Amino acid sequence: MTKDNFDIIIIGAGVSGLILAHEIIERTNKSVLMLEKEKKIVMNKNLCFWNYPRNILTQYAENIWDDISILINDKKISLNSDNYKYLMIKYKSLKEFFIRKLKKEKRFKILANLNVQRIENKKNKISIKIKDKTFTSNLLFDSRIDNKNKPQNKLLQHFYGVEVIFNKKVMNSKEVILMDILDIKNVFNFVYILPFSEERALIELTYFSSKVFSKNDYKSELKRYIKNKFNKLNYKIKSHEYGVIPMFKYQQPKSINHIKIGLAGNWVKQSTGYSLQNSFIYSKQLVDCIIKDKTPVIKERKSSYLLDKIFCNFLNYNPHLATLFFECFFKKNNLKTLVKFLTNTANFFEILKVIFSLPKFHIIKSIFINR
Ligand SMILES: Cc1cc2nc3c(=O)[nH]c(=O)nc-3n(C[C@H](O)[C@H](O)[C@H](O)COP(=O)(O)OP(=O)(O)OC[C@H]3O[C@@H](n4cnc5c(N)ncnc54)[C@H](O)[C@@H]3O)c2cc1C
DSSP states (O other): OEEEEOSEEEEOOSHHHHHHHHHHHHHOOOOEEEEOSOSSOSOOOEEEEESSSOOTTGGGOSEEEOEEEEEETTEEEEEEOSSOOEEEEEHHHHHHHHHHHHHTSTTEEEEOSOOOOOEEEETTEEEEEETTEEEEESEEEEOOOOSTTOOSSOOEEEEEEEEEEESSOOOOTTEEEEEEEOOOSSSEEEEEEEESSSSEEEEEEEEEESSOOOHHHHHHHHHHHHHHHTTTOOEEEEEEEEEEEESSOOOOOSOSSEEEOGGGGTOSOTTTOOOHHHHHHHHHHHHHHHHTTOOOOOOOOHHHHHHHHHHHHHHHHOGGGHHHHHHHHHHSSOHHHHHHHHTTOOOHHHHHHHHHHSOHHHHHHHHTOOO
16 A cells, blocks of 8 residues: 655545645645546536636636626616626636646646545544555545535525527627526525527526425426527527535534535535635635644634625525515615625625615514524
């Protein structure tokens, strides 16, 4: 059996693992081993993010949308600003970008097709045995989700989308529909439309609830929506994407050198299900600690956590009021305030402004519900 020692091991060459590895390699002289389960990319998802705050991917965005709209009972509210744009990069492009850059560095090694299962952590020394090899390090960042200890009956954001090509030009390719809020019964749900051209778009059905549905349920609902919305136009389905994102926090290992990252480390913004921007912010915080020789920890902004909690509680307990909520949210705030809220960069006054723009009685109730 051979033994390989590294300063840091990262499990998972996904969004969080790659962004963190890049931050470590760029700012420290540590050696990094990355272990990845898959041989190649399983799902090429569309990763969207705002152009604020800027990150290294901003300039490589594959799509940029100027107009940000929501639809409530077919009435549109649109926001636009010269400074705030919605961007998209494909998961595959993100991975290729970082892997190409990291591989140029001798201190970085990536091994794919290795499913990490057991980890030993004795006297703060991590060792991972796979096949005939043992990898050791002092610090482990781990993006595996612990499905065994997943809490039950917690709020989830679950979605199923299809990338369609219509036989006619029907889209405004400069406008993203963040939400077309549907007939709300007991579950908050909406359709997200991401046009890539005038004929091609991702059309995605999203629900906020504690139970996911069968794939056929999403498919038939989506088919019905497309038929009604696009006047029975013919279309071809090019690909699909599916996701279930926790809107709760996973328990974290009580260890100073085994640190969960990404979805597993609660890097996802609970109200939106987005984690790309946080991956940059949190990777920087972790590397700041490494440079100062401190235990790597993330400082979550309490104000953002509170707003997310209010948002999730409100939608969970008052799905019938979601239209009112979003009408207030989009009509009474400008795009700058919304983007700052959605990227956890709002200051105290901007947070108050968002809270005061929402239906007050239900918002106050949502503050005191413990999920
Ligand atoms: C369909 C979809 C669309 C999304 N769209 C957006 C978006 O537009 N914007 C946004 O900000 N967020 C989005 N998200 C949420 C989130 O940003 C992504 O899921 C992101 O990929 C999470 O990063 P991660 O590092 O936690 O997980 P991943 O990117 O999934 O990376 C985890 C990696 O770990 C590997 N791995 C797992 N288990 C093991 C093991 N045992 N051994 C070795 N390797 C292992 C996996 O193969 C994977 O490569 C989306 C999520 C989904 C599912």
